[in-house]
Amino acid sequence: MTTTTPPLATGAARGGTPTTTAGRVRKRLTSRTATVASIVIAVVWTIPTFGLFVSSFRPEEQLKTTGWWTFFRDPQFTLENYQQVLFGRGASSGQLAGYFINSLVITLPSVLFPLAFAAMAAYALAWINFRGRDWLYIGIFALQIVPLQMALVPLLSFFSRGVSLGGVTLMPPWDLAGEERFIQVWFAHTCFALPLAVFLLHNFVSQLPKDLMEAARVDGATHPKIFRSIVLPLITPALAAFGIFQFLWVWNDLLVALIFAGGGSEVAPLTVRLAEMAGTRGNEWQRLTAGAFVSIVVPLIVFLSLQRYFVRGLLAGSVKG
Amino acid sequence: MEFDVVEQQGKLLMLLYGLVAFVVVVGGMLVLLDVVPAWFARRREARLVAASASGAPPPGRYPQREGIFALFFLLPAVLMLLIGLVVPAIRTTLLSFMDGDSQNFVGLRNYGWMFSEDSIVRVLTNTLTWVILVPLVATTIGLLYAVMVDRVRFEALAKSLIFMPMAISFVGASIIWRFVYAYRGAEQEQIGLLNQMVVALGGEPRQWLQDPPLNTLLLIVIMVWIQAGFAMVVLSAAIKAIPADIVEAARLDGVTPWQMFWQITLPSIKPAMIVVVVTISIATLKVFDIVRTTTNGNYDTSVVANEMYNQAFRYGENGQGSALAVVLFVLVIPIVIYQIRNLRQQREG
16 A cells, blocks of 8 residues: 555655645644643543542631632631541541541452452363363353342341251351451452452453463473462453452442441441431531542542553453453 | 540451451462372372382373362352352342242232332333433543544543542542532522532522432433543543554545544444443443432432332332342343344454
8 A cells, every 4th residue: 555655645644744734734723622622621520529629628617608619719728627527536527537447448358359269260260171161151251240239138138147948057147246247248349249350350361372371281280380370470460450440349339338337337438438428417518528538539549550550451351351 | 636546456457357368268279279289199100100010001190180170269259159149149039029028929019019109110210311321421422532632632641530530439429529519598609519600600509409300410410420431441442443554544535534533433443332331331220329429319319229229228128129129130131132242243243
């Protein structure tokens, strides 16, 4: 194709630069319009968050009587809202510091367990030959479409009442109280994460070069050895991508926490507390603005610093599949 | 500054238990899988030596050992899926044919209830509105933005800003937007951005979240705000993946940007578009947090996931709650079938 194109067109193709003056001006104009428009839209998109952020630093009486945009005319800055919402003792304050720790305690194991279990399952489904392998994979894949709402009622009764079949107790109730209820939250999050995790990691694991695996087998490496020393290091990017994904999902989740952790200050995460505050104290904006930011800040840091991995994971999950 | 560290010790101890359990379970399995085969190998070797010494034919390989490995690798995941998803999903389906206490079989009564009760019909139509509008609007915005921002200066920054709501929890996003929709009486100064704009244009401030059907649309705005970033990122990657020679060839033929969009860009990214629409649709079907945090389902804004929670966990109506969960599942199925058919077409085509 390049051999037959006239020189003028080749010039246009090289950098997409039009050769006529009018064309160049028009091109520059459109690209400038596009730049301005995309920045304006990006700013508009950010304004709601920005407004809340500014408000969280304004004193209560100001916040409740004037709009946040007046801050720039009459800047008054305070950290009182954060102080109150994190550490305040009154029933109306958030006491969010404790809930923040709950969120952390819930999130870490809820990310680690599904990652490990899914990586192992994905390896077995991709590289170990056994009967019924394809059917098992299809089954796990299909589970992705089961909404977790389908599992909530029976799973909760599994924890609280155990399993009995025809009067015979197959599994005693777990009877978890207080802080022990973290266990059922971890359990629930792990179960619900597995179908997607297995699917994503299987995509990566199955694309590893076959020669590599066969060479390792010929050298006498067993499956656990291959898994540990060859597969795990190679799929680290995929593990990171899913880890971030799962972290954001668990940290931001409301439904699972609401049901399996309850509303108590011992186990409930930030989201549950915030939703409760929004329900009962919907006009205490000095608490809600600061509280919302306490809950947003961790995922935002994770997201901004690891965005590259996160995007890669999203693309792998949605486009390749 | 009153923060009791001692009070938090129990939780941190639980975290420690959790992490130790993780190391023990996962590490233990790997060690077990390492040690046991090594032991088998040694025994096999010994048998080989013995066999060669006695002149008998060497024993064959054990194909079943692969199966044992597979079992161990799959055991935790499969077990948890069975306990946490498969069995509960089957039980939920059964419960949906039983009464509120899950004692008596009531046939299809729970499903009949859904379509006879006006408030639940409202819930179903609300959900339908969500599922139609959110994917449509979010994907359109995402697509337009992805096309516009392509090769513009500050592209990375602009994209990060649009994408940022993805990192914010639905609860956080709901609070952000409740603040935008906040209402003060007409005689007071407005603190909500939307009412301020209305007042600035000479209108009356309104209680946005309290008059249907507008309030459902305003809640949909929140979801669109979150999901447009997702659509934009995926579609932008798809646009960048369009082979450069196709674009150049089209440019040589002198197509206008308009034609370029409809005849080159759109057909090339169709697979990504379908994935985006399907993913957003499924997420929208299950939307719960936004409705609960903003209106708690009052003022005619409730959706299926929200009503399911209320029925099953607030009113103790397990049968009706389960029936709503089943409806959610049934609504997902056509979307997924559509996606699978498309994937298959792509592979063949």
